Amino acid sequence: MSLxxxxxxxQLKKEILQLGSMVETAINNAILALNDRxxxxxxxxxxxxxxxxxxxxxxxxxxxxxxxxxxxxxxxLRFIVVVLKVNNDLERMxxxxxxxxxxxxxxxxxxxxxxxxxxxxxxxKSIRTMVHNSLDALVKLDVDLARNVIxxxxxxxxxxRQMYVELQALMENDSSTIERAIGLLxxxxxxxRIADLATNIAEDVIFxxxxxxxxxxxxx
Amino acid sequence: MSLxxxxxxxQLKKEILQLGSMVETAINNAILALNDRxxxxxxxxxxxxxxxxxxxxxxxxxxxxxxxxxxxxxxxLRFIVVVLKVNNDLERMxxxxxxxxxxxxxxxxxxxxxxxxxxxxxxxKSIRTMVHNSLDALVKLDVDLARNVIxxxxxxxxxxRQMYVELQALMENDSSTIERAIGLLxxxxxxxRIADLATNIAEDVIFxxxxxxxxxxxxx
Numbered sequence: 001m002s003l004x005x006x007x008x009x010x011q012l013k014k015e016i017l018q019l020g021s022m023v024e025t026a027i028n029n030a031i032l033a034l035n036d037r038x039x040x041x042x043x044x045x046x047x048x049x050x051x052x053x054x055x056x057x058x059x060x061x062x063x064x065x066x067x068x069x070x071x072x073x074x075x076x077l078r079f080i081v082v083v084l085k086v087n088n089d090l091e092r093m094x095x096x097x098x099x100x101x102x103x104x105x106x107x108x109x110x111x112x113x114x115x116x117x118x119x120x121x122x123x124x125k126s127i128r129t130m131v132h133n134s135l136d137a138l139v140k141l142d143v144d145l146a147r148n149v150i151x152x153x154x155x156x157x158x159x160x161r162q163m164y165v166e167l168q169a170l171m172e173n174d175s176s177t178i179e180r181a182i183g184l185l186x187x188x189x190x191x192x193r194i195a196d197l198a199t200n201i202a203e204d205v206i207f208x209x210x211x212x213x214x215x216x217x218x219x220x
Numbered sequence: 221m222s223l224x225x226x227x228x229x230x231q232l233k234k235e236i237l238q239l240g241s242m243v244e245t246a247i248n249n250a251i252l253a254l255n256d257r258x259x260x261x262x263x264x265x266x267x268x269x270x271x272x273x274x275x276x277x278x279x280x281x282x283x284x285x286x287x288x289x290x291x292x293x294x295x296x297l298r299f300i301v302v303v304l305k306v307n308n309d310l311e312r313m314x315x316x317x318x319x320x321x322x323x324x325x326x327x328x329x330x331x332x333x334x335x336x337x338x339x340x341x342x343x344x345k346s347i348r349t350m351v352h353n354s355l356d357a358l359v360k361l362d363v364d365l366a367r368n369v370i371x372x373x374x375x376x377x378x379x380x381r382q383m384y385v386e387l388q389a390l391m392e393n394d395s396s397t398i399e400r401a402i403g404l405l406x407x408x409x410x411x412x413r414i415a416d417l418a419t420n421i422a423e424d425v426i427f428x429x430x431x432x433x434x435x436x437x438x439x440x
Contacts, residue, residue: 064297071291077284084304168398175392182388182405189409 005070009079012062013139016083016090019055020135022048023090026097027131027194033104034187035120037112042101052094059087075208082204086138089197093131096190096197103187113170113177115184116162123159126152127191130198137205149202156195163188225290229299232282233359236303236310239275240355242268243310246317247351247414253324254407255340257332262321272314279307295428302424306358309417313351316410316417323407333390333397335404336382343379346372347411350418357425369422376415383408 026048033041063084066072072080130149137146167181246268253261283300286292292300350369357366387401 060301064301067287067301068293068297073288077288081280081284081287081304084301085308088305088308164402168402171391171398172395175395178388178391178398182384182402185402 045101134201146202265321354421366422
């Protein structure tokens with residue numbers, strides 16, 4: 001591999017980590033806005049998303065430039081293709097963070113309703129870890145860490161299901177909670193989608209390193 | 221461009237159209253299973269999704285092979301990058317079709333609840349047209365058709381919002397409808413996500429042809 005290609009790939013890794021860090025910030029703020037009832041944090045998420053969108057476009061352009069300039073093959077080519085997909089996944093996570101933040105603004109303006117404590121601790125914590133570790137796995141090509149991310153997705157799915165069961169019971173017992181419960185279920189679904197996207201990234205890392213297609217073994 | 225590259229790109233177009241056609245079939249069956257209360261059609265969606273997943277992996281491999289073999293530049297390079305993204309989007313549409321089909325099985329086993337007629341006619345029809353036309357726009361590089369797809373997304377968003385308003389009122393009036401209404405709202409959300417993915421494809425087509433980034437102007 002030429003020194004120029006090596007330099008450009010290192011720069012690309014930095015760029016995707018920067019984007020990842022921006023997305024993590026957006027997700028963390030969206031979760032805080034929701035869990036701590038701090039709607040003012042939603043504004044940070046909205047402004048961060050604009051930067052995330054710009055960064056995504058730049059990274060795609062960088063990938064195209066590297067492909068055109070260096071015409072990489074084998075592992076370098078696959079890395080760039082994975083970065084293109086991860087770039088897309090991160091931008092979508094940013095969109096979901098915005099959706100969570102919007103619901104957080106609404107829910108903060110209403111009286112709180114009870115929901116499983118696992119939502120605030122277990123699910124929120126798992127998602128933050130999954131997003132962070134999936135990117136760590138990408139830049140370190142660490143398949144063990146990637147497998148760990150995939151395993152965590154089950155925790156998130158379980159809590160999401162529990163939210164449906166408990167909030168449905170609440171709505172049935174007290175119809176005045178319906179609008180808030182629907183809003184809360186939406187946030188649970190958005191967070192679950194963020195976890196799915198982190199899982200996609202982890203699966204792509206394993207595929208890149210081991211050539212093993214794990215991405216269609218975990219259901220949807 | 222070499223004849224070999226031209227031949228491989230033509231073949232890639234055929235492959236992505238085949239995948240698109242499989243995804244359309246899955247979506248159509250999922251919508252029919254839901255609207256016509258025909259749960260037996262859900263099985264077709266589940267088996268189609270397995271084939272969709274396999275095809276997605278093959279198309280990604282084909283893209284990597286073309287990049288490594290021919291090292292295309294300029295418009296051919298961008299086309300392959302767009303195909304990689306569209307491939308991903310189509311596979312996700314297949315996942316959402318499965319989610320709709322699962323809800324259709326549940327809802328068909330229950331007494332029906334009333335919902336806006338726009339859901340079955342306007343929304344379902346728009347989504348089928350959007351998916352079909354976004355792929356048509358891709359292979360024909362037709363930006364007018366792509367813009368038409370983007371415009372249709374508003375129709376889908378409007379019906380999705382209307383579903384929330386009317387089904388929330390229904391739940392508030394009759395708590396026995398809550399589980400079914402939540403199931404129906406989920407299907408509305410999944411269909412709305414399919415429309416978003418078709419919109420992504422259309423935006424990528426415009427970007428490829430005109431170099432104009434429209435994909436972050438339409439909100440999330």
